[in-house]
Amino acid sequence: MYDAEVSRELISKVTESVLAEMEAWRQRPLDRVYPVVFIDAIAMKIRQGQVVNRPVYVVVGIGLDGERDVLGMWAGTGGEGAKQWAGYLTELRNRGVEDVFMVCSDGLKGITDAIEQVWPQAVHQQCVVHLVRASLRYTNRKDWQKITPALREIYTAPTVAAAEARFEAFAAEFGDQYSAVIRLWRTSWPQFVPFLDYDHEVRKVLYTTNIIESLNARFRQAARRRGHFPTEQAAMKVLYLVVQQKRKGGGSITGRVYGWAKALNALILAYGDRITI
Structure with a gap:
């Protein structure tokens, strides 16, 4: 009985530590400029009285240094919507993202207006x-x-x-x-x-969404192991740990985009007046 109580206490402390770390990560300041941002939503089974599918909104950005990073994740309610996206993108702007050159997404109705509302100069690229x-x-x-x-x-x-x-x-x-x-x-x-105006190096970054597709695949894998999540907090904690996982030999969610120097040179020609390195 004593050992069980100790184990529960240790688990509780670890959980509290992870949640505090996750909250700090979600509020961290971001870079001023991101050349490319990918946005997508994935359905997660979360219990709220009964088990329902809820969208988790995910934004992945590539910075001027070629480093990819998950900029934000939010658990929404109901179905995916452009209005919700406008609010989450505004939060990113408030955390420091002043300019984005291209936002890649699916064809959700109203998403172009939501993007332009936050970053008026951004180009919306259909994934x-x-x-x-x-x-x-x-x-x-x-x-x-x-x-x-x-x-x-x-x-x-x-x-x-x-x-x-x-x-x-x-x-x-x-x-x-x-x-x-x-x-x-x-x-x-x-x-x-829009991406057809660029050479092969930039196109590889834009029309293949391997970054966010890979992340979503790992999210689904983590979700399948559990069937469903008991709370929204539990779901976000697990997804956060997936994002933070480092894999040996490459394959991590964060890290440098291969061949970024060539892509950046092409982007400088197109957006040179908006780039400060």
Whole structure:
């Protein structure tokens, strides 16, 4: 009995220490400029009377030094919404993030306005991974082997004009069968094309969301082990520990982006008047 009480006391002290550390991390000041920021939300099962799916909003940024970092995480209520995003992005601005060059996200309705409300000069870049994934949801699996390489031809085009030509060819081939896919791409086009103005090094950073996709995969893995979280605090504590985990041989969430120097040179040409190093 005594040993059990000691164990509970030790666990309680460790938990309190982690929660205090997490709160300090969530309030820490941030850099003034982030060239690229990725935003996404992932559903977590959290008990609030009954177990429900709640969105956890996540922001990952790449600083001028090429270091990637999780800038913030928040547990929301209900479904993911642009209004909630506006509030969380405003919190980042209040913590020091005065300027962002590009914000990469999915195609959530109203998200462009939310981004511009906080960082008026930021470009909203539609996440290509999300766009392709959404496209495939409207198609039959048996056609994926034809559709996937055709879409790749569009988002790897050397110029905007070439992308437009390839998209029109795609629309001519698949439009009758998959009109919803064509409509999705036409609606998303203004947010899809910005990264096409940059060379290969910048595109690798922008159109592959490996950073946040990898983080979400680890979040899901941690959640599956538990089934659901008993409280919001418990969920955020576990996700915080996932973010802080250091992996040997690379693969950590934080760290330097490979080949960042080339990408930064291209960004300086585009945003030189807004960069101070």
